[in-house]
Amino acid sequence: MNIKTFALAGFAVAGFVAADAAMAQACSIAAWNGGPTGTPAAGRPADGVARYSGQCGLRATATAQYVTDTTPAAEPTFRARFYVYTGLATGSAVVYEALNASNAAMIRVTYDRGAGQFVFATTGSNGNVGSITADRWYSIELNWSRSAGNLVATVRGAGATTDSTATVTGVGGTDQIDAARLGWVSGTATTNTRALVFDAYDSRRASAIGRLCRGDANNDGTRNSGDQIVVRNEVFGTTVASGQPDANEDGNINSGDQITVRNLVFNAQNACTSGV
Ligand SMILES: [Ca+2]
Ligand SMILES: [Ca+2]
Ligand SMILES: [Ca+2]
Structure with a gap:
């Protein structure tokens, strides 16, 4: 797996990659080959930007305000993992999308501040994971498969020691993934001090x-x-920690x-393998 600043979007033979790392240099979104839309800010704690790792x-x-990875190519299976800081005061925001070649959303992840949940949508259905607290870090891992016909979303954060999952059916027989967007993609919301923050993207x-x-x-x-x-x-x-200090x-x-x-x-x- 490649390791890059803030998040990543490299491509490896075995799959996609992205990552995150401790880099002394300025924070960069250069790994996102589809570039930024709007003005998302890559930064460090000294810049007032929270981070989960590195x-x-x-x-x-x-x-x-989001970044785009155009590395995927007509993918029938797709996995992605990222961390999102739920810094909204009101409203809801789409925080992740995986798109086909026509830019239709194959996967859409929405943080709904009012309902306190993440909503996961395929082209044919949706599901959610609830009891999501504002102003906390959460990891979201997506396991999407055309042949299985579903999306399995795994969520954990706010210091929890167990996962919450949602299995969403409705993946269409011609659905495919050709790009991904991470950030505040769309939706109407107001933010708290830190706003929405993203880190440690990886896809395969x-x-x-x-x-x-x-x-x-x-x-x-x-x-x-x-x-x-x-x-x-x-x-x-x-010194700023190189790993995951926000325990x-x-x-x-x-x-x-x-x-x-x-x-x-x-x-x-x-042991990090202890699962907590
Ligand atoms: Ca980071
Ligand atoms: Ca250690
Ligand atoms: Ca903390």
Whole structure:
């Protein structure tokens, strides 16, 4: 898997790629080969842009601010994973779309602030995952298949330790994916301070992607005292963590994350494979 700033959109033989990484350079959306629409802002915490992983996130403060990946090509199967910060005060926003060659939406993901849910739509149906809290980070993984005829969406965030899923039927027999959009694609909403923020996009043809390791602040694949130090350093303004320091997934890096990481370590959940 390629690793790039904020999010990605590279292409590999085995599938699509995108990723995220700690980069000391300026945050960039250059990996998005379809470019930006509007003016989404790639930035770091010092720029006032929250991030889930690494140095950079992508913030959208108004509708029609998003980036596009045109790497997919007539795909009959498709997987994508991204993180979204639910920084809306009112309304709803389409935060992700996968499109066919005619720019018709094959997958549409909407965050509905009022209903507190993510809505997942195929060309023929829709479903949702509820109990979504505003101003929190959530991971969303999409597993779309023309042959299976459905979209399976897996959601987890706000510090939760289990997934919520929705299986949506209605994928059409001629549906295909040729592009993807991530950001505030459309919809009417008002934002809270941080607005909508996106991070850590990855897409592939077949294999499951999974979540990044929550609280692995130094990104070494395990959770231990080294992460406690790295979180502390970011809290004190010394250095920005290279991994996932926002262990309680609330957009702040503070003592709450120090406590959460400590609890993970002391509860013997050091291994990122522990599933929490
Ligand atoms: Ca990032
Ligand atoms: Ca670690
Ligand atoms: Ca936090």
